[in-house]
Amino acid sequence: MELKDKVILITGSSSGIGKAVALALSHKHNRIVITARRKELLADVADNIQKNGSEALSIAGDALDEEQAAGVVQQAVDRFGRIDIALLNIGAGPSLNTANAMPLDIKQNMRINYDSMINFFCPLVRQMRTQADGGIIANTNSLAGFQGMPTQGQYSAAKAACRIFLDTARIELKPYNIRVLTLCPGFVVTERNKQRGIPRSLTMTMDEAAGHILKGLKNEIREYLFPPLLRNITMVGKALPQSVREKILTKLATSD
Numbered sequence: 610m611e612l613k614d615k616v617i618l619i620t621g622s623s624s625g626i627g628k629a630v631a632l633a634l635s636h637k638h639n640r641i642v643i644t645a646r647r648k649e650l651l652a653d654v655a656d657n658i659q660k661n662g663s664e665a666l667s668i669a670g671d672a673l674d675e676e677q678a679a680g681v682v683q684q685a686v687d688r689f690g691r692i693d694i695a696l697l698n699i700g701a702g703p704s705l706n707t708a709n710a711m712p713l714d715i716k717q718n719m720r721i722n723y724d725s726m727i728n729f730f731c732p733l734v735r736q737m738r739t740q741a742d743g744g745i746i747a748n749t750n751s752l753a754g755f756q757g758m759p760t761q762g763q764y765s766a767a768k769a770a771c772r773i774f775l776d777t778a779r780i781e782l783k784p785y786n787i788r789v790l791t792l793c794p795g796f797v798v799t800e801r802n803k804q805r806g807i808p809r810s811l812t813m814t815m816d817e818a819a820g821h822i823l824k825g826l827k828n829e830i831r832e833y834l835f836p837p838l839l840r841n842i843t844m845v846g847k848a849l850p851q852s853v854r855e856k857i858l859t860k861l862a863t864s865d
């Protein structure tokens with residue numbers, strides 16, 4: 610889908626990748642709906658969207674609240690009449706070791722990554738089913754969702770859950786012309802996630818990540834893993850026997 614003159618909802622757009630995607634799309638005369646909890650940061654993003662020639666609607670809210678998420682979709686439709694593209698981008702992956710994790714911390718991560726996506730997904734499907742040309746629902750997933758990573762088990766599990774859920778949705782929503790995309794970045798250096806000793810060759814800037822996400826949306830790539838080097842490492846890793854994979858991950862986890 611051409612990414613201009615469209616109504617685009619981006620969740621988790623007060624900072625990081627979501628903000629970078631919103632700003633990248635703002636140069637193409639779109640109507641952009643941004644949402645997250647931090648109102649002041651959203652207002653700043655909205656100002657910049659407008660300066661760049663697009664319209665902005667900023668709605669502060671907590672995506673863990675089902676009604677608030679449905680309200681965001683409704684307000685977007687009330688203002689712009691439809692939603693062409695939704696990027697469900699909210700997520701976080703704080704480090705957690707299973708040796709001493711508490712149930713609440715593990716389940717909270719599932720809520721942030723999975724529940725936040727579902728709370729928007731259902732009202733979006735209801736809306737897009739009324740649109741003759743359907744629409745695009747995309748999730749900012751992660752390469753971490755393809756492999757249980759040390760200190761990131763709960764995050765890998767949550768992202769894998771999103772991906773598998775969307776695999777089913779992609780098939781079921783085809784008759785309604787709703788295209789479902791899973792966009793999987795590797796390491797991205799954001800305000801919250803400063804480089805953690807990861808070599809530059811294995812990281813992306815937020816603008817680079819946003820560029821890949823725009824490519825995934827424009828070309829409607831069902832499952833897009835990026836950047837290419839980390840994609841290849843992920844794919845090779847998946848193909849290795851479990852015992853070999855475990856040895857490599859153990860070594861990585863214990864090396865400084």
Ligand SMILES: NC(=O)c1ccc[n+]([C@@H]2O[C@H](COP(=O)([O-])OP(=O)(O)OC[C@H]3O[C@@H](n4cnc5c(N)ncnc54)[C@H](OP(=O)(O)O)[C@@H]3O)[C@@H](O)[C@H]2O)c1
Binds near residue numbers: 699721749799802
């Ligand atoms: N950074 C990476 O290396 C990387 C790699 C692969 C995938 N990803 C994925 O990319 C996505 C964006 O992450 P990021 O790195 O850009 O992190 P970030 O800067 O922390 O962005 C997360 C966004 O989600 C919003 N958010 C969090 N909890 C929320 C809630 N309960 N309700 C509403 N909004 C909420 C935050 O805004 P408020 O705090 O204002 O609510 C913020 O706008 C996530 O899904 C992440 O898993 C990141």
